Amino acid sequence: MSEAMQSVKFKIYRFNPEVDAKPYMQEYELNIPANQDMMLLEAILRIKAMDDSLAFRRSCREGVCGSDGMNINGRNGLACVTLLSSLKQPIELRPLPGLPVIRDLIVDMTAFFKQYEKIKPYLINNEPLPTKERLQSPAERKKLDGLYECILCACCSTSCPSFWWNPDKFVGPAGLLQAYRFIADSRDTATAERLEALTDPFSVFRCRGVMNCVEVCPKGLNPTRAIGHIRSELLAEGN
Amino acid sequence: MTLATYTFDAIIIGAGGAGMRAALALAESGSQVALVSKVFPTRSHTVSAQGGITCALGNVHPDDWRWHMYDTVKGSDYIGDQDCIEYMCEVGPQVVYELEHMGLPFSRLDNGRIYQRPFGGQSKDFGGEQAARTCAAADRTGHALLHTLYQRNIAEKTNVFSEWYALDLVKATDGQGFAGILAIHIETGETVLMRARAIIFATGGAGRIYQSTTNALINTGDGIGMAIRAGLPIQDIEMWQFHPTGIAGAGVLVTEGCRGEGGYLINKDGERFMERYAPHAKDLASRDVVARAMSLELRAGNGYDINGVKCVKLKLDHLGADLINSRLPGIRELSITFAGVDPIREPIPVVPTCHYMMGGIPTNRLGQVVTVDYKGNDQVLEGLYAVGECACVSVHGANRLGGNSLLDLVVFGRAAGLDVKEKLHELPLKDVGDAEIEAALSRLNRWDNAREGESVSQIRFEMQKTMQEDFGVFRTGEHMQEGLDKLLQLQQRLHHAAFQDHSRVFNTSRIEALELDNLMATALATAHAAIYRTESRGAHSREDFPKRDDANWLTHTVYHGESHRMSKRAVNMKPLHMKPFEPKERVY
Numbered sequence: 001m002s003e004a005m006q007s008v009k010f011k012i013y014r015f016n017p018e019v020d021a022k023p024y025m026q027e028y029e030l031n032i033p034a035n036q037d038m039m040l041l042e043a044i045l046r047i048k049a050m051d052d053s054l055a056f057r058r059s060c061r062e063g064v065c066g067s068d069g070m071n072i073n074g075r076n077g078l079a080c081v082t083l084l085s086s087l088k089q090p091i092e093l094r095p096l097p098g099l100p101v102i103r104d105l106i107v108d109m110t111a112f113f114k115q116y117e118k119i120k121p122y123l124i125n126n127e128p129l130p131t132k133e134r135l136q137s138p139a140e141r142k143k144l145d146g147l148y149e150c151i152l153c154a155c156c157s158t159s160c161p162s163f164w165w166n167p168d169k170f171v172g173p174a175g176l177l178q179a180y181r182f183i184a185d186s187r188d189t190a191t192a193e194r195l196e197a198l199t200d201p202f203s204v205f206r207c208r209g210v211m212n213c214v215e216v217c218p219k220g221l222n223p224t225r226a227i228g229h230i231r232s233e234l235l236a237e238g239n
Numbered sequence: 240m241t242l243a244t245y246t247f248d249a250i251i252i253g254a255g256g257a258g259m260r261a262a263l264a265l266a267e268s269g270s271q272v273a274l275v276s277k278v279f280p281t282r283s284h285t286v287s288a289q290g291g292i293t294c295a296l297g298n299v300h301p302d303d304w305r306w307h308m309y310d311t312v313k314g315s316d317y318i319g320d321q322d323c324i325e326y327m328c329e330v331g332p333q334v335v336y337e338l339e340h341m342g343l344p345f346s347r348l349d350n351g352r353i354y355q356r357p358f359g360g361q362s363k364d365f366g367g368e369q370a371a372r373t374c375a376a377a378d379r380t381g382h383a384l385l386h387t388l389y390q391r392n393i394a395e396k397t398n399v400f401s402e403w404y405a406l407d408l409v410k411a412t413d414g415q416g417f418a419g420i421l422a423i424h425i426e427t428g429e430t431v432l433m434r435a436r437a438i439i440f441a442t443g444g445a446g447r448i449y450q451s452t453t454n455a456l457i458n459t460g461d462g463i464g465m466a467i468r469a470g471l472p473i474q475d476i477e478m479w480q481f482h483p484t485g486i487a488g489a490g491v492l493v494t495e496g497c498r499g500e501g502g503y504l505i506n507k508d509g510e511r512f513m514e515r516y517a518p519h520a521k522d523l524a525s526r527d528v529v530a531r532a533m534s535l536e537l538r539a540g541n542g543y544d545i546n547g548v549k550c551v552k553l554k555l556d557h558l559g560a561d562l563i564n565s566r567l568p569g570i571r572e573l574s575i576t577f578a579g580v581d582p583i584r585e586p587i588p589v590v591p592t593c594h595y596m597m598g599g600i601p602t603n604r605l606g607q608v609v610t611v612d613y614k615g616n617d618q619v620l621e622g623l624y625a626v627g628e629c630a631c632v633s634v635h636g637a638n639r640l641g642g643n644s645l646l647d648l649v650v651f652g653r654a655a656g657l658d659v660k661e662k663l664h665e666l667p668l669k670d671v672g673d674a675e676i677e678a679a680l681s682r683l684n685r686w687d688n689a690r691e692g693e694s695v696s697q698i699r700f701e702m703q704k705t706m707q708e709d710f711g712v713f714r715t716g717e718h719m720q721e722g723l724d725k726l727l728q729l730q731q732r733l734h735h736a737a738f739q740d741h742s743r744v745f746n747t748s749r750i751e752a753l754e755l756d757n758l759m760a761t762a763l764a765t766a767h768a769a770i771y772r773t774e775s776r777g778a779h780s781r782e783d784f785p786k787r788d789d790a791n792w793l794t795h796t797v798y799h800g801e802s803h804r805m806s807k808r809a810v811n812m813k814p815l816h817m818k819p820f821e822p823k824e825r826v827y
Contacts, residue, residue: 018742049696052748053740057278060455062491062573064382065282081576102426103745109279122390123342132296133339135351141344148344148376148383152281187342 004034008043009090012054016103023101027090040087041068041080056105063218066153069096070105076155076216096158098167111167112154112174119171119179119197124190140186147181147226149219150174156213156223162206169202173213173223176204180226183233195234204230242421242432242676246668247271247398249437249659250420252405252462255283256381256648257627258441259388259397261606264656266395270663273433275400275422277457277750280389284443284455285648288381289569290496291356291373292338292649293642294331298352299371304328306363307372309820311643314360314525315636316777317793317822318475320811323604323632327643327650329816334649335374343387345376346566356566357499360525360640360827369523371499373642378494378569384645402426404750405461407679408438408469411669416620417469418671421679425750428743430683432676436666437659440466440600440608440625441652445761449593450707453485453492462629464757466600467764467800468682471620472610474631474795474808476598476761477768478778480639481712483529485592487550489577492594493570493587495641498522500566502555504533505586506541512551517827524827527638527778530591534712537590545588552586559583591712596761597639597778598768599631601797601808606630606655611797611808622666624655633795636810637777685734686752692737695752702729702755706762710769715782723766730759764798771805772796789822 008030015023028047032038041061048054056079057067063081070079071094073087084091099107125134157163157172171179179198182188198204204227213223249265251258254276262274276283295302308328312319339345339353346354358373376383392399406421409432419434442462446454463473483504484493498504503522506512516532517524524532533551536542542549555563555570560583563571567582574580574587601609608623627648634647659666709722733755738748774788775781795808812819 016742016744018744048748049694052694052696052738052751053742055745055747057282059278059282059457060284060287062287062489063576064379064569065278065284065286065455067278067282106745113279117393120394122394123340125340129340131336133336133345133353136347137351138347138349141347144344148386149379151286151382152279182342185342185344 005031006034007031008084010047011090011092013094014104015101016053037083037085039080040072040082040084040091043084044079055103064151066151069153069155071095071097076159078153078155078218081218096154098158098164109154112157112172115157115171115175116152116178119175120194121178121182123182123185123188125187126189134187136186143184144181146221147177147184150177150221151219153218155216155218159212159216161210162208166202166206170206171198171203173227176207176230177221177223177226180230183230195230195237198230199234204234242430244432244434245273247273247433247435248663249439250275250433250435251439251441252420253283253441253443253627254280254399255441255443255627256285256384256388256645257652258439259385259392260649260652261439261441261626261656262397263388263391263395264653265660266397268660268663270660272398273400273435274392274397275403275405275433277402277404277425279401280392280399281385283385284458285381285385287453287455287492288384288645289378289492289494290358290499291375291380291642292335292384292645293358293361293373293640294335294646295328295372296332296335296353296355296374298348299355300363302363302370302372304331305817306365306370307331307361308817309365310361311634311640312820313366313825314638314640316638316787316825317636318633318776318795318810319636320633321814321819322811324634325814325817326604327634327646330650331646334653338384338387338649341387341391343376343383345374356496357523358641359495359498359520359523359529369520373496373499375496377565378496378567381645404753405442405465406430406683406753407465409671409679410469410675412672412675413670416622416669418669418675421676426745428746430680432671434668434671436663436668437622437624439606439655439659440629441627442629444596444628445758446593446596448703448706448758448762448765450703451485451490452593453482453490454593459754460757460761461754462600462625463764464760467760470801471608472601473764473798473800474598474601475633475637475768476596476764476798477772477796478597478637479593479710479765480526480595480597480778481530481591482594483526483533483591484553484589485594486574486577487545487548487588487590490592491573491577493553493573493589495526497553497555497567497570500562501558502553505552505554506536507543508541512536512541520827525638526641528827530712531780533591543588548590550588550590553589554586555582556584556586595639595644596628597631597633597635597637599629600625601795602630602632604632604654605658606651607658611806615806615808624659626651626655637779682756683753686738686749687741689737692735693732695736695738695748695755698729698733698736699755699758702726702759702762705729706765710765713780713782714769716770719766719770723770726763726766730763733759760800763803764800767803767805768796768798793822
């Protein structure tokens with residue numbers, strides 16, 4: 001006797017610039033055992049085994065590398081940590097919004113990474129190096145929790161209307177989360193410069209508190225809160 | 240053949256921990272470096288490392304790098320090279336302090352120093368009490384390390400070729416070594432020639448040769464495949480580590496740090512069975528020991544059955560919510576997502592899962608690739624380096640200790656980068672001709688012209704199934720021979736396989752086909768080496784040869800891909816400062 005099966009329906013955004021004049025949605029059906037659940041990424045990998053022209057990024061398949069951010073039924077998320085059973089069918093998959101599409105579910109993330117690089121995402125400390133580690137108390141270290149865990153998947157920034165409008169000027173939630181990660185680090189001595197670089201009307205102040213970033217972050221991080229801290233520090237500095 | 244040609248001083252292939260550390264070592268040299276990676280750097284598999292990086296800082300108790308060296312030699316089941324292990328353990332604290340200075344957000348002790356946790360196989364005073372030696376950033380140490388290295392590379396303005404796929408080495412016209420590599424720009428599909436005075440392989444592991452693995456989908460043994468096609472030897476490739484705690488069904492890693500923090504394994508009767516197998520170290524015995532004990536428990540019918548998957552469980556709930564949330568938050572998240580279990584309340588179902596390739600491209604202490612001549616003597620290949628998981632230095636021998644992989648990455652990534660920096664002025668830029676380029680292109684051309692044939696995914700699936708069934712935790716000559724026969728047939732089928740999508744832009748099917756060539760080469764090397772070594776040592780457990788045989792096999796194995804020939808290479812037993820650790824029975 002054959003196992004009871006279920007059919008899962010998908011509509012996936014397709015665009016190959018060599019072939020397609022414009023993007024379209026392609027329907028797929030995947031048959032899996034009726035009692036089986038799986039991560040969305042696994043389902044897409046099975047679709048790719050049937051149609052090898054479907055293109056998407058993937059690497060760790062456990063939610064830590066940030067490769068497979070996509071728009072899933074209208075909400076940004078990682079395919080590898082999203083259960084099929086949590087999704088209404090047909091499951092609509094689109095590339096992350098607001099960035100140029102290279103092909104299918106793959107977007108050009110240049111603008112996103114440029115904003116990340118702009119905030120100088122590295123520790124700055126010009127004091128002489130100790131022979132051993134710099135000391136940091138557990139309480140000081142705790143301030144980095146909820147900040148350093150970012151995986152640069154871009155789910156947050158590409159769900160943010162302010163980033164859609166000004167991807168060249170507004171740093172966006174991911175970049176600002178990292179900006180605060182270094183401002184908050186007791187070992188970093190460049191807080192004043194970091195804040196100074198964010199005083200223009202766009203970098204931070206374009207955040208309108210929509211909080212889509214908090215809503216979609218697959219790591220449960222809170223960029224809006226980090227942005228709030230940066231604003232408070234800017235105001236405290238009298239900027 | 241006219242290909243766009245780029246010229247650099249050095250090319251680093253792979254932007255995980257080892258590749259990015261090498262890039263940093265070269266950054267201050269003012270030389271032109273290309274860091275070539277098939278994924279954006281922070282998508283590299285180093286990001287998945289959890290528990291920590293081991294070295295004798297002595298932050299929790301008095302410690303000594305010599306004790307760490309002893310543990311690593313013993314853990315390797317005595318086929319780790321003692322000069323290299325000595326170097327790694329001695330320089331370890333310095334490279335970890337460097338990471339801290341770069342900004343790595345280590346967890347902290349109350350006195351502000353780097354937090355260190357107990358890990359498997361780590362002892363005080365040459366085999367005494369359990370040591371706490373593994374430096375951690377909660378249970379996200381690999382993520383923290385990889386992002387920190389990438390951030391430093393941004394600061395140093397490293398020239399990153401992100402989403403470029405290294406196809407093959409290109410031989411020099413004079414037959415002396417290699418002139419460069421061919422690489423595909425994935426976004427456009429264009430193939431280019433990259434020439435350089437020095438080439439560093441940092442291509443990572445190949446865990447995807449197995450069906451069940453903790454490894455990322457990108458871990459396809461690209462460096463191993465390239466090395467074999469270039470005629471380079473591969474060392475100790477039979478040595479595959481099965482991590483005791485992969486989440487049953489999903490394969491996702493659960494760090495050994497869970498047991499370091501006080502968690503332990505139970506069978507279906509709730510028994511802490513490691514007390515029977517390793518009375519002294521118990522759950523913190525070496526990984527090969529724990530994985531074998533688990534397999535024996537499952538074989539004896541002492542496992543749980545979860546939807547047809549036999550497993551044991553990892554108990555953490557007695558540690559309390561505070562400890563789990565502060566020290567193991569990532570594990571809690573993974574367990575809830577992939578096992579549907581909150582470890583604060585329930586134990587996590589786990590099985591031994593393919594995790595790490597101890598073998599690889601043989602190198603010396605500087606990361607230079609070494610070949611073996613007909614007399615069995617080492618020959619150093621000037622200008623060619625391998626670092627990280629794709630290399631076999633060897634500091635892990637037959638079994639790697641937890642926390643030693645991140646250390647290996649940064650110690651030897653740095654060493655290779657520094658060595659290239661020092662020698663760059665004397666390394667020539669070699670000439671390359673059409674014949675060499677055509678030779679390196681032939682494999683790509685075969686794939687690009689194939690329209691009809693079996694699919695890549697089908698052959699990959701059968702290869703993974705064969706490796707899983709015939710080259711797992713326990714091995715026998717008979718099953719391995721059957722497995723090898725299947726692999727040889729699969730390799731023949733692979734020569735006639737095809738993908739359907741022949742477009743240029745971001746064609747991931749084309750990349751997957753090229754990756755499968757590398758996986759298959761790695762699987763075949765594994766099979767030949769595993770059949771060759773007729774003893775049990777470290778991760779290589781043969782039921783037909785259950786004992787370690789030092790008289791015949793206290794040696795590296797070397798696989799020569801062109802003829803599938805196997806040979807031996809001496810283990811280095813001559814540390815520079817220490818007296819050698821002589822082989823003795825390995826008890827935990």
